[in-house]
Amino acid sequence: MPNYKISKSLFLRGLQCHKSLWLYKHKPEERRKPDASLQATFNAGTEVGQLAQGLFPGGVEIDFDHRNFNGMAKRTAELIEQGCNTIYEATFIRDGILVLVDILHKSRDGWQLFEVKSTASVKDYQILDTSIQWYVVSHHLPLTKAAVVHIDIDYVRKGELDLQKLFHVADITDSVLPLQSQIPAQLQQMHTVVNHEDQPDIEIGDHCLSPFECDFSDYCWRSVPQDSVFNLYRMNWNQRWELFNDGIKSIAEIPEDYTLTDTQQIQRTVLRSGEPYIDKAxxxxxxxxxxxxxxxxxxxxxxxxxxxxxxxxxxxxxxxxxxxxxxxxxxxxxxxxxxxxxxxxxxxxxxxxxxxxxxxxxxxxxxxxxxxxxxxxxxxxxxxxxxxxxxxxxxxxxxxxxxxxxxxxxxxxxxxxxxxxxxxxxxxxxxxxxxxxxxxxxxxxxxxxxxxxxxxxxxxxxxxxxxxxxxxxxxxxxxxxxxxxxxxxxx
CATH class of the missing domain: 3.30.420.10 (Ribonuclease H-like superfamily/Ribonuclease H)
Incomplete structure (x- = not known):
């Protein structure tokens, strides 16, 4: 087994950028700490996850222990062996990758996994998230369904919270299955990256911002000038990257014959002169x-x-x-x-x-x-x-x-x-x-x-x-x- 375990969150990080994955292991001090807003999002996700357990009552939750994931996986296997049909935070390991399933449930049709999200719809990254869970769990159990449990924005509270109306269960099995064949190669690449001593040579790009803004962006973007072309008002990102990759990194460096809007031209003018632009009329x-x-x-x-x-x-x-x-x-x-x-x-x-x-x-x-x-x-x-x-x-x-x-x-x-x-x-x-x-x-x-x-x-x-x-x-x-x-x- 590879000597470094990758969680599903690290798998998603690696899909976004191998350099971010490498930095997470080798230079964690460069990682930007979550601000209050992001931390609140994490906390809301935890709250929503606990509430969603009520959709499948009577289950057993695996106690979290970051020092003993193998023990968590062992406890999960024991519960399955004992006939437990619903497990919260069910833990599985395969090929050096670790997943914790929000809700694992055995219905009449077989075992099903449910990923709970505090969002209003299914996002592409959630399908990727669930696909790696399917890859790992299906090695241990025959699965029949994968679903994302998300918030239904049409719900209006009246009296006690109605979980059946608060949540929407979206079956994404047909989106998850085609991704399975790609995962072994992706995992092998990620294991190679994290176990290599040298930082990957990856330039900044769209991947720094999508699907999430990377928390290593301060480190990777440290040489970007303060008045970079990324600050051009209402210019689409493709044009900004085109300028930047052509070596035009500062707004002041943009050639006169390059097409800019009036506001963008004003930006260039004031950066060159150092004086504000004023139209008194x-x-x-x-x-x-x-x-x-x-x-x-x-x-x-x-x-x-x-x-x-x-x-x-x-x-x-x-x-x-x-x-x-x-x-x-x-x-x-x-x-x-x-x-x-x-x-x-x-x-x-x-x-x-x-x-x-x-x-x-x-x-x-x-x-x-x-x-x-x-x-x-x-x-x-x-x-x-x-x-x-x-x-x-x-x-x-x-x-x-x-x-x-x-x-x-x-x-x-x-x-x-x-x-x-x-x-x-x-x-x-x-x-x-x-x-x-x-x-x-x-x-x-x-x-x-x-x-x-x-x-x-x-x-x-x-x-x-x-x-x-x-x-x-x-x-x-x-x-x-x-x-x-x-x-x-x-x-």
């Missing part, structure tokens, strides 16, 4: 459309695969927080905020607080307003009491992103992005008051993750501390818009 046109009082508005939302509240759907974007700065005609600014109780469905309270705090007239200013308008539309459809009032808000929205996207202002430090997290530090590089990186909560995905897990925290002081951090973060989002608009007015 675009900015003036935007400013003249604003009506007082100006309401600077930002929402935070969360979603989760398993709905906790009546009326909630899996992965539904649910607003739980807003920050609101209001500027009157004299320039006086006031601030209002709302953060929902983490133990109740927040939509009604959110709508009520929003309507109570928003002025009855004037511009509602958001950044990338499609998100906020979409949430308003969603809340209006779900809270009939406030439906018309919420619908009346939509025509008042304006997007502070607009003067930047329409080429009114571009700074080289924006690096091809018009997100507020890119624009703000470009305009105010040395203002500690406007530094997201100094906050405990630094972006929307972190806010979503933290709030979604807040109800699990028992300590009231810790819970309040987290709530305070969420308020500080969301307040900065709207304060940032206040400062950015002031900046545009001064140009």
């Amino acid at each position: 675009v900015i003036t046109d935007f400013l003249e459309q604003l009506q007082y009082p100006i309401a600077y508005l930002d929402f935070e939302t969360f979603s989760e695969p398993v709905p906790r509240f009546d009326g909630q759907r899996p992965f539904q974007n649910i607003p739980f927080q807003f920050s609101l700065h209001i500027e009157d005609r004299t320039g006086r600014i006031t601030h209002h905020e709302f953060l929902a109780d983490e133990n109740s469905y927040p939509v009604h309270d959110f709508a009520e607080a929003l309507l109570a705090k928003l002025p009855e007239q004037g511009t509602i200013l958001a950044w990338n307003m499609g998100f906020e308008k979409g949430i308003v539309r969603s809340v209006a459809s779900g809270v009939s009491q406030f439906q018309q009032q919420l619908e009346n808000l939509k025509p008042r929205f304006m997007d502070l992103l607009q003067p930047f996207q329409k080429k009114g202002y571009y700074h080289p430090a924006m690096h091809g992005s018009f997100s507020i997290k890119s624009v703000l530090p470009a305009l105010f590089p040395n203002d500690p008051e406007l530094n997201y990186k100094s906050l405990s909560v630094q972006d929307g995905s972190m806010a979503m993750t933290i709030y979604a897990g807040l109800h699990k925290i028992a300590d009231p002081a810790e819970r309040q501390s987290i709530r305070d951090s969420l308020l500080v973060y969301c307040k900065l989002d709207t304060l940032a818009m206040v400062k950015i608009l002031q900046f545009l007015r001064k140009l």
Whole structure:
């Protein structure tokens, strides 16, 4: 047997990139640690996996022991020998590859394996994942079916969780079987790679980003310049790779005769000059459309695969927080905020607080307003009491992103992005008051993750501390818009 076992996750890593597989064994210190959002995804997967066991009740779970996978496999074999028909985390080893099957079940038709995923549909990588399980398990047992158990996004919770409606079981046997003949050669290549002393000579490419962004990308991309062609605004990836592989790695190096959009040409110009690009006519046109009082508005939302509240759907974007700065005609600014109780469905309270705090007239200013308008539309459809009032808000929205996207202002430090997290530090590089990186909560995905897990925290002081951090973060989002608009007015 090869001297290094490959798990099914490492098998998928190897299919994506042999270099990533080699680095995982030989240079694990270069691996980027999962952030809070990714860790939350892992945790959600564990929760969903445990819930899915309820589809096949009465089974036995193999206790996880990372020091003794052989013992886990032995215990699995014993349970099968004893006539156990349902095993959770059933463990098998073949040809140096280790798999843990989420649910192994023996029906009247024979043994079946079920891979549980906290996604809304079957993904290609999940078929590959299940195919390696079939390869290993079929060496020990005759299998009749392979399926992915995933979340059904049409489910709406009413009362107790209904597992039969929450989950959809997708039979993928016909997709898994044709892949079996390829696996021995793939495994042999991977064993050769991981047991070799030299790092594979593999250049960066599409495989770094698909089907997942590789957690060794910081290591492999360390020589890519900060203003690389990968930052070209709305250029398709094939063109970016074509430029990069032709030796044109920085935007500033792109030849004059290369076809670029207007925005991409501006990017090249400002990188060569080091000076921002300004079109005052675009900015003036935007400013003249604003009506007082100006309401600077930002929402935070969360979603989760398993709905906790009546009326909630899996992965539904649910607003739980807003920050609101209001500027009157004299320039006086006031601030209002709302953060929902983490133990109740927040939509009604959110709508009520929003309507109570928003002025009855004037511009509602958001950044990338499609998100906020979409949430308003969603809340209006779900809270009939406030439906018309919420619908009346939509025509008042304006997007502070607009003067930047329409080429009114571009700074080289924006690096091809018009997100507020890119624009703000470009305009105010040395203002500690406007530094997201100094906050405990630094972006929307972190806010979503933290709030979604807040109800699990028992300590009231810790819970309040987290709530305070969420308020500080969301307040900065709207304060940032206040400062950015002031900046545009001064140009």
